[in-house]
Amino acid sequence: MPAPQPQATALPEPKRLRGSLEAGLAAQGLKKEQGLAGALRPSLRTAIAVPFVLLFAATVLLQALTQQRHIDQLVLKESERQLASLAANTRNRLALFLGEPFRIQLSLADAIARHDLYHPGDMREIWRYLRGVYGDLYADESQISVLSFGSQQGDYAGLRRETGGYTLMLKDRSTQGALRIFAGDSPGEVTAEFPGYDPRVRPWYAPAAQSLKPSWSAIYVNRDERAEVTISAIAPVLQEKSLLGVIAADVKLTGLNRFLRDEPMRGRGMVFITELDGRLVAHSEPGGVTGEGGRGERPLMRESAIALMRSAAPIVDAAPTESGSGFILEHLGERYFGRVSPYSDTRGLDWRIVVLVPEADLLGEIRSAQGRSMLLIAGIALLAIALGLWGIGRVTRPILDTAAAANRLARGRWQDSPPGSIAEAATLRETALLVRAFNEMAERLQQSFGRMRDQLVYDELTRALTRRGLLEQADWIQPRAAVLVLVGLDGFRAINNSLGHATGDRLLQGIAARLREQLPGMRLARVGGDEFALLQPDLLAPLDEAGLARLGADVMALFDEPFGSGEDDILVKASAGVVGGRLPASGLVDWLRHASVALGEAKQLGRGQVVVFEPAMMERSTQHARLSMELRQALERGELRVHYQPLVALDDGRLLGMEALLRWQHPERGWIPPGSFIPVAEESDLILTLGDWVLGQATRDIAQRLHSLPPGFGLHVNVSVRQLIQSDFALTLQQALRDSGLPASRLTLEITESLLLVQDAATESRLRQLRQLGVKIAIDDFGTGYSSLAYLQRLPFDCLKIDQSFVRNLSKSAQDAAIVTAVLRMAEGLGVEAVAEGVETEAEAARLRDLGCTRAQGYLYGKPQEIDAWQARP
Numbered sequence: 090m091p092a093p094q095p096q097a098t099a100l101p102e103p104k105r106l107r108g109s110l111e112a113g114l115a116a117q118g119l120k121k122e123q124g125l126a127g128a129l130r131p132s133l134r135t136a137i138a139v140p141f142v143l144l145f146a147a148t149v150l151l152q153a154l155t156q157q158r159h160i161d162q163l164v165l166k167e168s169e170r171q172l173a174s175l176a177a178n179t180r181n182r183l184a185l186f187l188g189e190p191f192r193i194q195l196s197l198a199d200a201i202a203r204h205d206l207y208h209p210g211d212m213r214e215i216w217r218y219l220r221g222v223y224g225d226l227y228a229d230e231s232q233i234s235v236l237s238f239g240s241q242q243g244d245y246a247g248l249r250r251e252t253g254g255y256t257l258m259l260k261d262r263s264t265q266g267a268l269r270i271f272a273g274d275s276p277g278e279v280t281a282e283f284p285g286y287d288p289r290v291r292p293w294y295a296p297a298a299q300s301l302k303p304s305w306s307a308i309y310v311n312r313d314e315r316a317e318v319t320i321s322a323i324a325p326v327l328q329e330k331s332l333l334g335v336i337a338a339d340v341k342l343t344g345l346n347r348f349l350r351d352e353p354m355r356g357r358g359m360v361f362i363t364e365l366d367g368r369l370v371a372h373s374e375p376g377g378v379t380g381e382g383g384r385g386e387r388p389l390m391r392e393s394a395i396a397l398m399r400s401a402a403p404i405v406d407a408a409p410t411e412s413g414s415g416f417i418l419e420h421l422g423e424r425y426f427g428r429v430s431p432y433s434d435t436r437g438l439d440w441r442i443v444v445l446v447p448e449a450d451l452l453g454e455i456r457s458a459q460g461r462s463m464l465l466i467a468g469i470a471l472l473a474i475a476l477g478l479w480g481i482g483r484v485t486r487p488i489l490d491t492a493a494a495a496n497r498l499a500r501g502r503w504q505d506s507p508p509g510s511i512a513e514a515a516t517l518r519e520t521a522l523l524v525r526a527f528n529e530m531a532e533r534l535q536q537s538f539g540r541m542r543d544q545l546v547y548d549e550l551t552r553a554l555t556r557r558g559l560l561e562q563a564d565w566i567q568p569r570a571a572v573l574v575l576v577g578l579d580g581f582r583a584i585n586n587s588l589g590h591a592t593g594d595r596l597l598q599g600i601a602a603r604l605r606e607q608l609p610g611m612r613l614a615r616v617g618g619d620e621f622a623l624l625q626p627d628l629l630a631p632l633d634e635a636g637l638a639r640l641g642a643d644v645m646a647l648f649d650e651p652f653g654s655g656e657d658d659i660l661v662k663a664s665a666g667v668v669g670g671r672l673p674a675s676g677l678v679d680w681l682r683h684a685s686v687a688l689g690e691a692k693q694l695g696r697g698q699v700v701v702f703e704p705a706m707m708e709r710s711t712q713h714a715r716l717s718m719e720l721r722q723a724l725e726r727g728e729l730r731v732h733y734q735p736l737v738a739l740d741d742g743r744l745l746g747m748e749a750l751l752r753w754q755h756p757e758r759g760w761i762p763p764g765s766f767i768p769v770a771e772e773s774d775l776i777l778t779l780g781d782w783v784l785g786q787a788t789r790d791i792a793q794r795l796h797s798l799p800p801g802f803g804l805h806v807n808v809s810v811r812q813l814i815q816s817d818f819a820l821t822l823q824q825a826l827r828d829s830g831l832p833a834s835r836l837t838l839e840i841t842e843s844l845l846l847v848q849d850a851a852t853e854s855r856l857r858q859l860r861q862l863g864v865k866i867a868i869d870d871f872g873t874g875y876s877s878l879a880y881l882q883r884l885p886f887d888c889l890k891i892d893q894s895f896v897r898n899l900s901k902s903a904q905d906a907a908i909v910t911a912v913l914r915m916a917e918g919l920g921v922e923a924v925a926e927g928v929e930t931e932a933e934a935a936r937l938r939d940l941g942c943t944r945a946q947g948y949l950y951g952k953p954q955e956i957d958a959w960q961a962r963p
Contacts, residue, residue, distance in 0.1 A: 142474055149470045153463060163545060167557070168448075169415055170678065172428040176413065176444050179352055179360055180432055183442070185715075186348050190233050190338040191322040191436065195303060197222065198324040198336040201238065207326070207333050209242045210262040216246040220274050223248045223255060226757070229726070232348065234319065234341045235311075238326070239288025240334035241298070247337075248274060249313075258313065260286055270313060281314040288335075293321040296437075297335045301325045305437035308342070308370065308387070318342045318379055318387065342378050342387075345371035358446035359397060362432070363390060365439055367406050372398070397425070397445065405429055405443055424448040462541060469533060550594055551601035554614035556681070559622060562612060563677040570628040571672035572637060574611075574644050575684035576604075579662045579696040581619035586814045592654050596661065599652040607647055620688070622681065632669045634701050641667040641699035648697070664691040668702045686710045693768060717769050720753070724782065728754055731786045732953035736805065736924060736946045739938050746803035748839070748946065749787035750953045751779065771809065780812045781821055788829035788836065790956045795831070805837045805867065813840065819858050826862075833863030837888060841869050853884055860885045867924075871912065881919065889916045893927020893947070899936050906940070913941050 131139075197219070201207060206214045219236050227233060237247030237258070245268060247258040255274040260267065263276070268286035272278040288294050292309035303324035311317050321337040349360045350373045361372035367389045369378045374395055378387055388394075390402035400420045408414045408429040418425040425445050433439045543549075546558035554562070578600070585593040597615075604621060605613050611623040623644065632640065644665055651658040666687025668680045683702045689710065691700040723729055733747040753761045770776040784806055791804045812818055826833055838859065856866055867888035891912050895905045909925070916923035925937050928947030937945060951959075 142477070145470070145474060145477065149466060153466055159542075168426040168446075169428075170560075172415060172426055172444055172446065173413070175352075175355070175358070175360075175446065176428050176430040176442060179349070179442055179444065180430060182352070183348070183362075183432065184434075186232055186345075187322075187340065187438075189230055190340055191303070191305075193227055193230065193233065193236075194322045194324050194336050194338040197236065197238075197338075198303075198326045201326050201336065202328045202333065205328070207238070207240060207244075209240065210244065212238075212240075212244050212246040212259060212261040216248065216257055216259060216275075219246065219248045220255065220257075223250075224274075229756070232340050232344045233338050234317075234344060235337070235339035237288075237337050237339070238334055239291070239294050239337070241289070241332050243287050243289055244334075245286065245288040256280070260288070268312075283312065286312065293323050293337045293339075294335045297323040297325045298332060301327065301332065303436060306337070311339075318377075342371050346373065346377065349373035356446065356450040358444065358450060359395075360445075361390075361398065361443050362440050363405065363443065365410055365441065367391070367402065369393060369398075370440060396420070401425075401427060401443065401445060405441070408441075410441065418445070548615040551598055551615050553601050553605070553621065554612065556614060556616040556622075559612065559614035559616070559624060560677055562624075563626070563672075563674040565626070565674050568671040568673040568676075569626050570631045570670075571624065571626040572628060572632055572640060572667065572669040573625075573672075573677075573680045573684050574623040574641055575616070575666045575668075575681070575688045576621045576623065576644060576663050577617075577665070577688045577692060578619040579664055579692070581661070583810070583814060584659065584661065588654075588657070588659075592657065592659075595654040596652055596659055599654060600661075603647055603652065604644075608644070616681065622684070624677075626672065631671060637667045637669045637701045638699060641665045641701070645697055645699055662696045664688060664694075664697060665699045666691055666702060667699065683707070689713075689772075692772075713769060716766060717773060717775070719755070720766050720769060721775055723753055723755070724778065728756065729779070729782070730754060730955060731783055731790065733787075733790075733956055733959060734946060734953040735951050735959070736803070736944060737950045739934060739943055739945050742950070744799055745801070745944060746805060746837070747791070747959070748805040749783060749790075749807075751783050752953070771811065774811075776809050776811045777815065780809055781825075783807075784822070785825045785828065788825050788831040791835070792829040792831040794956065795835070803835055803837055803865070804831070805839055807839045807841075807869065810841075813852070813855060818855070819862065822859065822864065823862060834865075837865040837867050839867045839869040839890065856885050870926075881915070886921060888922045888924060890924045890926050890946075891942075896925050896927045896933055896937070896947075897929075900932055906936070909937070909942070910940050917941075 200218070200222075201215065204218075206218055208214065215238050219238070223233075223236050227236075231250075233250065235247050235249045235258075237245065239245045243260070245258070245260040248255045249258060249270075257271045257274050257276065259269055259271070259276065266284070268283040269279050270281040272280050289298070291312065293306040296304055296306055303322070306321040306323050308318060308320045311319050319339045319341050321339045323335055323337045326333040326336055345362065349355075349362070349371055352360055352373065355373060359373055361374075362370040364370060368387050369390060370387070371378060372395070376394075390398055390405060393399055393402075397420050401418055404416045404418065404427070408416070410431060413428060413430040415426070415428045418427055425447055427443065427445045430442045430444070431440075432442050546555060546561065547553070548555050581593065581596075584596065597619075601613065601615065601621065604611075604623065608623060611625045614622040614624070616622045645663060648661065648663050651660040666684040666689070668684045668687065672680060683706075686706045686709075687700045687702040690706055691698040694700070730752045732750050732752045734750060735744055736746040736748065737743060738745055751763060751767070753763075753766055755761050767776075770779050787804060787806050791798070791802075795802070815821075822838075826836065840856075860866060865887040866885060867890055868886050869890045870892045871889045889912060891909060895909050895912075898905045899909060913923050922944060923942060924944040924946055925942050926946050928934050928937065928945045928949045930949060933947075934945060934949060
């Protein structure tokens with residue numbers, strides 16, 4: 090047989106190998122494609138969960154953005170209101186700050202001309218006069234740095250304020266034509282000298298000399314050793330229409346800086362003043378406008394060393410100069426609200442006031458509340474998403490279990506998938522749970538947003554509008570005929586203190602309910618602790634003054650009936666301020682301020698009064714505020730005095746005691762009547778300080794002189810309602826007696842009868858507590874408060890003081906004589922003393938003696954005087 094051919098059988102092997110390799114590679118490629126497709130194909134749970142999460146997140150984000158936009162709108166409105174208030178307050182205070190130097194230099198100019206104080210070449214009478222008025226009259230006007238006079242002949246005299254005194258600046262024949270600056274307020278040691286000084290070429294002289302009118306100078310640098318930047322209030326000194334010279338009152342820009350830093354409403358904000366070209370005048374930040382070593386060069390805002398001011402410069406430069414405008418500024422990650430307001434007058438000032446306040450100062454807790462709300466939203470959203478994913482898992486679990494079982498069967502693992510091992514598909518209750526959870530979340534979010542808005546718009550206690558809510562309702566386009574009534578409760582503080590705040594809250598709710606029920610056409614708002622505003626914005630025509638007064642009286646009539654407060658019925662009175670006319674939507678803020686001024690006037694007239702606003706009231710309100718500020722300073726400056734008026738025995742004129750009376754000696758206006766400043770003190774907490782001061786001063790005065798006074802001498806001191814209701818008044822009284830050494834039996838506290846008409850158990854307890862200390866109680870102005878025997882029997886007291894209105898007509902009116910007789914018999918029956926007030930004539934004293942009165946007080950026996958003016962009487 091022929092041998093086999095090996096190559097014939099070996100030829101197919103490579104082909105099979107290639108075929109196997111190609112088949113293997115094809116199978117591997119197919120698996121890779123299947124694996125890639127499987128990796129890109131989402132699972133059922135993912136396919137359901139991702140759209141759900143995205144949709145839910147978008148919904149929550151939309152609601153959060155809506156809330157954010159609403160909060161931002163509220164923030165913007167509130168910032169505009171507060172910035173406008175801060176700018177207006179700064180503008181008004183600046184007018185007072187600069188107005189005083191202007192008034193002073195006008196007075197000095199008139200005095201120099203009228204008294205012929207100027208003599209060419211001899212400035213002695215000028216600088217002596219300036220030294221006198223500066224030190225005696227204007228020492229407290231700290232904004233004035235220099236008072237000076239320059240003459241038409243080139244003479245000059247000025248007094249410059251120093252720490253603890255003044256320095257004289259002089260140029261006349263005695264200085265050989267040079268300006269000399271002395272160490273004190275008269276010629277002596279020379280600290281600096283400037284040859285060739287001529288006041289006529291100085292920036293403060295020429296404007297007044299040319300125009301012959303008072304004005305403000307341009308800002309300039311003083312020509313002395315300090316070279317301070319100054320602006321001067323200047324006025325020509327004219328004698329028979331001839332120019333003698335120019336008087337100037339200098340205000341340093343550093344003084345303006347201190348003034349702006351002292352702005353009470355500024356907080357952490359910044360206030361600065363610029364000229365129209367953007368050059369700085371003053372600012373509220375530490376350091377001067379010119380910087381260290383600036384020597385008078387004032388920078389532009391964009392050149393300032395203060396970074397925040399440089400950031401604001403482009404916005405301020407572009408702002409209109411004729412009206413106010415607001416803006417928002419982002420600086421170093423913090424948001425600032427700003428306002429540019431013009432400040433100008435006819436005497437040469439044309440400035441702009443710029444206010445910058447951090448958002449945190451304006452908003453207080455609003456942003457933190459918003460942050461908490463957003464955290465709550467995020468927490469609820471995460472919880473809802475977690476619940477949703479759990480529900481999707483429950484829905485898809487049977488499907489995934491079925492797929493897993495099918496995979497196991499495909500692999501031949503029968504034993505792993507016995508019959509019944511796959512649970513029956515569950516119903517879709519999980520979907521209902523998800524919907525319910527989402528709805529609950531949306532409802533909670535809506536409630537959260539609603540609560541935040543309610544807190545801004547509605548008063549939580551009375552459900553009336555808040556001040557902000559009332560302002561938001563002023564949304565009309567054209568001015569409307571409207572009327573606004575501002576109601577202020579009388580004596581509400583006493584109700585809170587005596588019956589408790591819970592009763593006071595229920596009383597406020599009852600008042601709001603009655604106003605809402607009886608005046609359904611008016612919009613009701615609670616704008617203060619005890620103040621309600623009633624706005625009628627849709628009258629057919631504006632009411633005249635009589636109509637406004639009638640409307641106010643109708644509102645007051647609602648307080649004639651008592652209000653229910655739990656188990657109590659409380660009769661409370663109110664006063665009202667009324668404003669009427671055509672009201673633009675933007676004018677409601679001014680109307681509220683005007684109504685508040687009218688309400689203040691009504692409260693000064695007494696309880697239950699109605700006052701219709703008049704423009705003149707704003708001027709009185711300004712004067713009232715100024716008097717309040719000056720009164721607060723008067724105590725610090727020692728301008729208050731305690732005067733004493735004697736109480737005597739009618740039979741022989743023996744001195745029995747004295748009543749301590751508060752008096753105010755103003756440095757410019759002289760003695761101010763108590764009726765002008767005591768009501769101002771009563772309206773503020775200042776009455777507490779004044780009352781404690783009078784009590785301490787009077788007890789010390791009498792205790793020091795008690796050894797020289799008659800036996801049984803008694804001191805009478807008036808106590809206000811505000812003092813009596815203080816919980817620590819008894820401790821204050823004990824401290825005054827302990828510090829002075831005055832025996833308690835020598836002190837009588839006088840309480841006005843009208844206070845006792847609203848007395849309650851707490852008042853009675855307070856009076857008994859005072860009696861236990863050993864002091865006596867007198868009822869002052871007895872007979873003017875609708876007295877009743879009921880309270881006389883119940884309250885502890887030692888003395889009745891018959892009001893002077895009955896004594897004044899005693900000899901002419903049989904009715905007044907009968908009243909005085911009845912009071913005397915009543916006092917005798919109650920076992921207390923009786924004192925007749927206001928005895929001015931011997932005829933009145935004789936008539937009182939005939940009626941059986943034994944004690945009296947009045948001008949017949951002496952007017953109130955300081956303690957040293959009185960001598961002990963036998």
